[in-house]
Amino acid sequence: MAHWIGVVHRAQARMAREAGQVAFSHGRESLVRGLDVDDTVIYYAPKSDRDGVPVQAFVAHATVTGAAPYETEFRPGLTGWVRDARFDDVREVPVKPMLDSLSFVPNKRNWGLTFRGGRFSIPPEDYARIAGAMLGGAA
Template sequence: MTQKFWIGVVAGDHAKIAVENRVCAFSHGKQSAVDKLSVGDPFIYYAPKSGIGEGATIQAFVALGTVTSNAPYQRKWAHTGFTAWVHDAGYEDIREVPTKPMLEDLSFITNPRYWGMAFRRGLFQIEQQDFEVIAKAMRK
């Protein structure tokens, strides 16, 4: 199977929980989102804010991971009671990278003036070259 490269848009707090629990979820835990990913697919989490639609502005790439499970499964979060579809994931030790300084280097940003439009989706596929640009900046 061909490897695909992804960006998931999540709240910063949710990215931290995913990393701590070594799972990944997208689009508010919808199965249709995690079904798109396969074992070995790398992904990057972009966080616009610390919370869902609220909280401190982050606007950065905050996590870099790879899907490690063959199939998604449902997981209930004890602290909220929310059930989400997830994949197991491995994460790299990275640094958060602000998005704005890299806009000119990313092919999926078609108009830097309106760069935020690219991140209005919960999960989207990107080119390998774009992934490598972001990942290189994130790796310590």
Template sequence: MTNWINTVSRDHVERAVRGRFTQANHGKPHMLRKMARGDWIVFYSPRTEYPKGEPLQAFTAIGQIVDDEPYQDETSPDLQPWRRSVDFLPCTETPIKPLLEELDFIEDKQRWGYKFRFGVFRIDDHDLEVIRKAMTE
């Protein structure tokens, strides 16, 4: 099992939770193909809205991948993003700053936001547990 972080604005995360899906990299499939059923995915939202919402810097959702392959959604004739199905946990939006010292994936605590520029990336079990505990307890 692999643990992932997906960097997505809160307004897009809210849509994903309602629709029980995730998408990444503006609807491209390459990172979604690396995910497997049972993988955990945490959503980090730098902003409230895409592209220029207010700064948020919080974990906004957490869930598990529940399908075996990405699928293409027909949102509109011009937009057909690739997605994965997710079962989301009940959780509380959680600011990242109080967790920075505990998170191993953030190597440079002064420039902690850099890692999120990659959009989707892997984290280890320790970091997943730190985030999950903060979001669900």
């Protein structure tokens, strides 16, 4: 089992939850193909939507359930690759108060650079810290 951070806008995370699917980087096939059943995905949202206000929080938590990726239509004329997933009820957790305790953020001063990619793996200890805070525990 691996733990992943996906970087999407809050609106995209909500759409993913409603669809019961995870996707990354506008539906890039290689990124969902690299997932396994029972992998976990925590979505980080830098903004509310493409031109929206800053969010800078972990906004969704999912567990991959689909054995294989497939292509689907996100909206008319826009398709992408996804994996089926089960989303949990979580609270949004701001990233800034957690930065000092996250080992996958090497440069605390320029922490935003860490979240530039569409998907990246994180160590189990960091996953437990974030997921615990999202699922109702202490950060």
